[in-house]
Amino acid sequence: EHFILRTMANNKCQDDNKVKDCFKQGEIAQLRLEMKRESAEPPSEEELKAIQPKSKKRAGNRSKGKPRYNAEGVEQIQKFGENYANQLKKMGGVFFLLKLRDSKPSEHAGKINLRNILIYLALVILSGYVYVVRRPV
Numbered sequence: 756e757h758f759i760l761r762t763m764a765n766n767k768c769q770d771d772n773k774v775k776d777c778f779k780q781g782e783i784a785q786l787r788l789e790m791k792r793e794s795a796e797p798p799s800e801e802e803l804k805a806i807q808p809k810s811k812k813r814a815g816n817r818s819k820g821k822p823r824y825n826a827e828g829v830e831q832i833q834k835f836g837e838n839y840a841n842q843l844k845k846m847g848g849v850f851f852l853l854k855l856r857d858s859k860p861s862e863h864a865g866k867i868n869l870r871n872i873l874i875y876l877a878l879v880i881l882s883g884y885v886y887v888v889r890r891p892v
Contacts, residue, residue, distance in 0.1 A: 761787045769808045776808065 760768040760777070763785050768777040778784050798806075 757791055758788050759791050761789055763787070767806055769806070772808050 762777055763783045
């Protein structure tokens with residue numbers, strides 16, 4: 756009653772959900788038990804929509820062969836109207852897909868300097884020398 760289950764992404768796990776439904780694809784499957792924080796303000800409409808449990812209705816629509824998107828909405832967005840962002844937000848998945856950023860390239864190559872190269876080269880030469888000297892005849 757005074758505690759709540761949260762995922763590692765700080766998402767609330769609903770009471771009527773199965774444990775496997777609490778996690779997103781690729782998310783670490785670990786739960787934390789935390790004290791409930793009582794807030795005086797009611798949650799906004801967006802927050803209520805975000806914490807709703809997954810419904811089985813989506814799976815049923817896919818099996819009927821209906822597309823998961825509104826074709827008319829896509830055509831309107833492609834026309835680049837004035838309220839492009841608002842129309843895109845109505846489509847949900849497309850909006851978040853376009854908001855994804857490219858992952859940063861690895862910075863390990865920038866950390867290699869001449870000193871490191873010379874040290875490893877000296878170790879290779881020393882290893883070769885020791886092998887030649889200690890090689891059985």
